[in-house]
Amino acid sequence: GNITYAATYTYNGQTYTIPTSGGALNINPTTGLITGKIPASYEGDFSVTIIANSSTGASASKTIDYNLMSQADFNAIEVIGPRYGAYLLAQDIGDNLMVGVGDDDILRYDFLKTGKGVIADLNEATVDKQNGYVDSVDGYKEIVGTQYDDIIIAKDGVQTNVNAYKGNDLIYSSSGGDIIVGGDGFDTVSYERSTGAVNVDLLNQNTNWGFAQNDTLVGIEALEGSKYNDVLKGDNANNTLTGGAGSDKLYGNGGNDTFIIDENDSIVDGGSGYDRVMITDDNSYNGNHISFAGAYTVGASVDVSGIEEINMDNKSYNETLHITVKDLIGSSEDNIVRIKGDLVSDFDGAYTDDNVQIHDKTAAEINNADRGTTTYQGVRYDVYDFGSEGKLYVEYGLDVLDASGNQV
Incomplete structure (x- = not known):
């Protein structure tokens, strides 16, 4: 009835x-x-x-x-109507038509055995099961994902309860102050759709500004920011923080964290643990010209601390990472920073991809540094020991440039 x-x-x-x-x-x-x-x-x-x-x-x-x-x-x-009390169970096969009849209805996909996650957009009232069938849904404020890798977009204007269940899931927050439970797997909450900056602290469970306002996040390992000036903070687990567009401030806290940054971000603080900064094609608007604190400015300046590894992962040639040793190398990991590149050889067999330019060192200072090679986690590095300033590990094959831009 x-x-x-x-x-x-x-x-x-x-x-x-x-x-x-x-x-x-x-x-x-x-x-x-x-x-x-x-x-x-x-x-x-x-x-x-x-x-x-x-x-x-x-x-x-x-x-x-x-x-x-x-x-x-x-x-x-x-x-499919409310035949199971408040639980509405989707079927593997068929284009299901599902309508909620009360505030306590739960749309459940945790029983699906399709081998693929769902793409659920509660604003468009559709759930694509990625097996040729798309469910039409409406009237739901709570959804349970599959055991696979799901993409779930919360409904705007109302509090959406999302239980991503299992898998490595991507959940887009809404404007409704959502409750998002990641469940098993490595789960990401994205604020890409937010109409303003967000401030999210996983460690202290604080969510403010924009679409993050009044959100509750449980079991979330990764955050993606908006196109505005966000503040994203991890917890003591291994987090991945992606600032997105805007001048973002990223703090890892504990754990072995990964930061995906662009040239507009202003602060990257890894905290404790072995932390990485990733620079990729997608987030490097000006090539890999990311300037760290105290270096010559190319595009923007990023204050970096507590970082042990910088990874340039682009598919272009002759990209340059601009660094200043005294500002880049901090107190963690015995003052060691490892720089990795995307090494692809040209037709002569020479590596022509990424470069590392050290802005506070002359060619003589670089050449006079104690030199050696080492292998760490299967990667071979050239070692530059600058004494009290620390050691710089540059992946073997990357060109090192002095302050004037000349190859050492």
Whole structure:
């Protein structure tokens, strides 16, 4: 009694109502399967649309296209109603039509065995099961993901409860002050859709500004910022923090963290643990010209501390990382920073990709540093020992440039 249904069919540009009596439209209350008959004879293409409306005002619809030569039976539309109390269980196969009838309805995909995660957009009221079927859903404020890698977009304007369940999931927060539980796996909350800057602290469970306002995050390992000036802080686990566009401030706290930055970010603080800065094609607007504190400015300056590894991962040639040793090398990991590049040889067999330019050192100072080579985690490095300033490990094959830009 909480859900009512209607049906139409469209032929030759005209839409007609299918009667809900006389056997033209039948809904099985046990299976949720809708069957019916077109009350006319047609040749060619036509479509049938089923509309489900709940007493709370939620509505969803599903359209199936047909091509039959005579009066047509239709049986390819399944409606799943509240047959399991407040739990609405999606099916593996079929385009399901699901409508919530109350504030406590939960849309559950944790029983799916398709081998693929879902792409659930609660604003568009669709769940793509990535197996050829797309569910139409409406009226839900709570969703449970699959055991695979899901993408879930929370519904704007209301508090959405997201339980990502298992897998490495990506959850987009909304404007509603959401409760997001990552569950098992390495889970990411993205504020890319936020209309303002966000301030998120995983360690102290503080969420402020923009779409992060009043969010509750549990079991989240990674954060993605907005296009504004964000503040993102990790916890004591291994986090990945991506600032996105804007002048962002990223703090790792404990754990072995990864920072994905662009030239606009202003602060990167790794905290304790073995931390990495990743510079990729996607976030390097000006090549790999990222200037750290005290270095010559190319684009912008980034204050970096507590970082043990810098990884340049682009697919371009002759990119340069500009650093100043005295400002880059901090007190962690015995004053060692490892710089890795994307080494691809040219037709002569020479490496021509990435360069490291040391802005506070002349060629003589670099050449006079204690030199050697070492292998760490399977990567071979040239070692430059600058005494009290620390050791710089540069991946073997990368060109090292002095302050004037000349190759050492």
